[in-house]
Amino acid sequence: MAKTHNLGYPRIGKNRDLKRSLEAYWNNDIAEQTLNEQVQTLREQHYQTFTHLDFAQAGDFSLYDHVLDTSFLFGNAPARAKRENNNESYLDSYFRIARGRSSKRDCCPTHAGEMTKWFDTNYHYIVPEFSKTTTFKLYADTLLSEVKQLQARGLDVKPVVIGPLTYLYLGKSLDDTNKLDLIDSLLVAYKNLLHTLAENGVKWVQLDEPALVTELNADWLSAYQHAYDTLQNSGVKILLASYFGSLADNLKVVTKLPVDGVHIDATRAKHEVAILAKALNDSQVLSVGIIDGRNIWRTDFTEALTLLNPIAQLKQDKLWLAPSCSLLHCPVDLNAEQNIHPEILPWLAFAEQKLIELEILSKALHTSSQTDQDSVQAALAQNKRAIDQRKQSSLSTNKLVQRALTNIKNEWLHRSDDYATRIAQQQKSLKLPLYPTTTIGSFPQTSQIRKTRQAFIRKEITQQQYEDALKENIAYCIEQQEQVGLDVLVHGEAERNDMVEYFAGHLNGMLTTAYGWVQSYGSRCVKPPIIYGDVSRSNDITVAWTQYAQSLTQKPVKGMLTGPVTILNWSFVRDDQPRSLTTQQIALAVRGEVQALEAAGTGIIQIDEAALREGLPLKQSQWPEYLRWAVDAFKLCSSGVRRDTQIHTHMCYSQFNDILPDIQRMDADVITIETSRSNMKLLDAFNAFNYQNDIGPGVYDIHSPNVPEVESITNLITQAASKIPAQRLWINPDCGLKTRDWAEVRPALTNLVAAAKALRAQ
Numbered sequence: 126m127a128k129t130h131n132l133g134y135p136r137i138g139k140n141r142d143l144k145r146s147l148e149a150y151w152n153n154d155i156a157e158q159t160l161n162e163q164v165q166t167l168r169e170q171h172y173q174t175f176t177h178l179d180f181a182q183a184g185d186f187s188l189y190d191h192v193l194d195t196s197f198l199f200g201n202a203p204a205r206a207k208r209e210n211n212n213e214s215y216l217d218s219y220f221r222i223a224r225g226r227s228s229k230r231d232c233c234p235t236h237a238g239e240m241t242k243w244f245d246t247n248y249h250y251i252v253p254e255f256s257k258t259t260t261f262k263l264y265a266d267t268l269l270s271e272v273k274q275l276q277a278r279g280l281d282v283k284p285v286v287i288g289p290l291t292y293l294y295l296g297k298s299l300d301d302t303n304k305l306d307l308i309d310s311l312l313v314a315y316k317n318l319l320h321t322l323a324e325n326g327v328k329w330v331q332l333d334e335p336a337l338v339t340e341l342n343a344d345w346l347s348a349y350q351h352a353y354d355t356l357q358n359s360g361v362k363i364l365l366a367s368y369f370g371s372l373a374d375n376l377k378v379v380t381k382l383p384v385d386g387v388h389i390d391a392t393r394a395k396h397e398v399a400i401l402a403k404a405l406n407d408s409q410v411l412s413v414g415i416i417d418g419r420n421i422w423r424t425d426f427t428e429a430l431t432l433l434n435p436i437a438q439l440k441q442d443k444l445w446l447a448p449s450c451s452l453l454h455c456p457v458d459l460n461a462e463q464n465i466h467p468e469i470l471p472w473l474a475f476a477e478q479k480l481i482e483l484e485i486l487s488k489a490l491h492t493s494s495q496t497d498q499d500s501v502q503a504a505l506a507q508n509k510r511a512i513d514q515r516k517q518s519s520l521s522t523n524k525l526v527q528r529a530l531t532n533i534k535n536e537w538l539h540r541s542d543d544y545a546t547r548i549a550q551q552q553k554s555l556k557l558p559l560y561p562t563t564t565i566g567s568f569p570q571t572s573q574i575r576k577t578r579q580a581f582i583r584k585e586i587t588q589q590q591y592e593d594a595l596k597e598n599i600a601y602c603i604e605q606q607e608q609v610g611l612d613v614l615v616h617g618e619a620e621r622n623d624m625v626e627y628f629a630g631h632l633n634g635m636l637t638t639a640y641g642w643v644q645s646y647g648s649r650c651v652k653p654p655i656i657y658g659d660v661s662r663s664n665d666i667t668v669a670w671t672q673y674a675q676s677l678t679q680k681p682v683k684g685m686l687t688g689p690v691t692i693l694n695w696s697f698v699r700d701d702q703p704r705s706l707t708t709q710q711i712a713l714a715v716r717g718e719v720q721a722l723e724a725a726g727t728g729i730i731q732i733d734e735a736a737l738r739e740g741l742p743l744k745q746s747q748w749p750e751y752l753r754w755a756v757d758a759f760k761l762c763s764s765g766v767r768r769d770t771q772i773h774t775h776m777c778y779s780q781f782n783d784i785l786p787d788i789q790r791m792d793a794d795v796i797t798i799e800t801s802r803s804n805m806k807l808l809d810a811f812n813a814f815n816y817q818n819d820i821g822p823g824v825y826d827i828h829s830p831n832v833p834e835v836e837s838i839t840n841l842i843t844q845a846a847s848k849i850p851a852q853r854l855w856i857n858p859d860c861g862l863k864t865r866d867w868a869e870v871r872p873a874l875t876n877l878v879a880a881a882k883a884l885r886a887q
């Protein structure tokens with residue numbers, strides 16, 4: 126029978142238990158020992174998932190981030206993790222890098238490690254830091270203790286560790302060190318790890334190398350050969366795991382590596398499974414990632430078995446089955462959901478259900494006993510019913526939406542006037558000063574707001590009470606902005622649990638879950654909505670909130686929307702039509718909302734596309750195709766307005782150098798971006814490209830609790846003005862303020878306005 130294993134499981138627990146424990150510890154509400162006890166309970170739940178599997182994976186659980194764990198495992202924690210005369214626990218050193226420490230709360234302020242997106246997911250990892258002085262040393266105690274815990278339960282343990290090349294690939298060089306120059310010293314530590322695991326009775330180790338699905342140059346490819354040549358014969362068998370895409374040109378290199386098995390993502394590289402099965406030798410295991418770890422759809426068993434049957438013939442007992450990647454990116458348990466449409470519920474599988482699917486598929490390949498045969502046949506039949514029913518369901522299709530798409534005219538993708546004409550008109554109607562000040566949209570989502578929403582969801586308060594509470598919050602937010610003296614105000618987004626989930630809750634063809642939490646970073650989670658059908662908008666979504674805010678002030682209130690590409694990239698998408706088509710449907714819906722805002726008198730409308738840049742495919746050769754439809758979707762939703770309506774967009778991930786022509790093609794009147802941490806360097810690229818439209822480079826790093834001083838803001842804007850004409854500059858924070866407190870936001874925005882006034886006076 127094909128062996129089953131898992132690449133990783135969600136760590137947060139069924140009810141975001143890890144979040145609650147961590148935040149209680151950080152708040153000093155519980156001691157380290159209590160945290161450890163609570164985490165152990167969570168791990169016990171994690172271990173329950175192994176009952177379906179032939180191997181128990183170790184090393185996939187993490188208190189904050191598995192990449193940071195890898196840095197600590199190989200002794201590459203940044204030096205600032207250790208305070209001088211340190212008596213801090215390992216845990217606190219770890220959190221020092223994970224979260225940083227501000228001077229307000231600690232004698233030794235420490236800046237956190239940089240966070241960035243884990244490949245094309247919405248999970249953020251802490252970037253490893255490398256320099257000329259980097260050395261590596263194995264600290265395997267934490268991993269070993271987990272291995273031993275599992276072995277004591279009689280389980281066959283397969284530790285999961287990020288592979289050496291992917292670890293280097295993920296990191297950043299703080300000086301001009303070539304990361305590949307570090308490979309030999311890193312390999313000594315890896316070899317040491319493999320020997321240590323072997324001495325502790327481990328037979329298989331999974332080394333994750335998702336960097337192999339990117340387009341690597343010859344130096345990286347030969348480093349792969351060198352690394353795995355070095356790691357062979359270390360006493361354990363190595364399963365090299367690739368995921369998130371096809372191996373493409375790297376496949377040839379992978380088949381030459383002296384490893385004992387290769388895992389491939391059969392959901393994104395289906396065509397490579399048979400090729401790899403033939404290319405591997407008889408003693409090498411092929412692990413087929415047959416269950417989609419990046420989505421929530423039930424697996425089509427008929428399709429899966431059609432793929433697997435010939436492979437099983439060929440590979441016999443050397444075939445393993447697994448999810449395509451770690452289940453970290455999936456919600457935990459579908460059984461917790463009480464309110465999903467009964468017709469849609471059978472179409473879905475969350476992490477728990479996916480492991481059961483794996484077990485059934487393995488049995489379906491080789492059923493031995495009659496009981497198994499009966500139960501497998503029943504499961505296959507039930508699966509077929511659900512898959513067929515989804516294909517035929519009227520819930521997935523909406524003829525009106527499909528007709529609306531065919532009616533889209535090319536001119537809908539363009540503003541009626543060029544930027545110069547538009548901005549002149551907008552200046553006339555808006556009458557904003559030089560260096561206009563604004564924010565990105567959200568203001569602190571206080572515990573009070575979240576508790577009130579929770580009470581509304583639990584029906585403890587009425588809709589009227591909930592709306593009154595939100596209005597009170599909006600009024601407070603407007604009052605604060607007026608006091609601070611900002612020029613363009615926002616309503617503050619108090620009504621939104623999340624910038625994507627909120628819109629999903631108001632669009633047809635999308636559903637939101639009650640407990641479908643997925644880790645975004647550390648203790649922070651999101652509930653990605655599920656796009657199950659054609660998307661459309663029936664009612665206005667944001668108009669009433671924006672109008673209410675506008676009724677409280679003479680200053681312009683900016684309407685705030687999330688753009689189609691971001692809604693797509695941060696949702697679970699349907700797998701029965703191209704992403705581009707789904708995005709176009711969302712774009713039409715957002716276009717309707719933009720026009721409704723304009724009709725209601727909103728003169729400035731921001732359409733956030735935070736996830737447009739990060740949604741770029743992992744293979745650069747596929748960028749042009751993605752950027753074509755992604756930018757078109759933005760243009761479709763933003764272009765149907767008058768010339769004097771000002772369209773803003775916002776992107777908080779900053780590496781735009783390579784996509785500036787596409788940013789220009791978006792043709793937003795104003796773009797606000799994250800720049801404060803990079804000292805406005807990004808603007809060099811805008812300058813060199815001769816970018817034409819208005820820009821609001823962020824001057825307040827909202828990821829840090831520190832309040833920026835007036836002088837630091839004026840310095841940043843002075844630098845910006847040396848690159849971009851002052852007439853085209855806006856002053857704003859890097860991103861939304863929802864994770865900050867009012868106590869930080871108020872003085873920070875006061876300083877921001879003071880800096881703008883000082884610069885205007887000059």
Ligand SMILES: CN1c2c(nc(N)[nH]c2=O)NC[C@@H]1CNc1ccc(C(=O)N[C@@H](CCC(=O)N[C@@H](CCC(=O)N[C@@H](CCC(=O)O)C(=O)O)C(=O)O)C(=O)O)cc1
Pocket residue numbers: 144247571572573575576578579621622623624625626645646648649650651652695735864
């Ligand atoms: C910009 N970012 C976003 C990404 N993806 C998104 N889908 N949305 C984003 O904004 N990706 C990239 C980044 C990631 N950044 C963040 C930042 C912050 C969070 C975050 O704070 N998440 C919250 C969950 C927010 C939420 O939806 N809350 C609900 C549930 C209310 C709740 O928790 N109630 C409590 C009681 C209240 C209390 O005591 O506070 C309870 O039930 O116990 C809501 O507001 O209704 C988090 O807590 O993790 C995520 C990504």
Ligand SMILES: N[C@@H](CCS)C(=O)O
Pocket residue numbers: 565566567568624685733735775777860861862863
């Ligand atoms: N309008 C959103 C954008 C975040 S990227 C906010 O301010 O939170």
Ligand SMILES: [Zn+2]
Pocket residue numbers: 565735775776777859860861
């Ligand atoms: Zn942002």
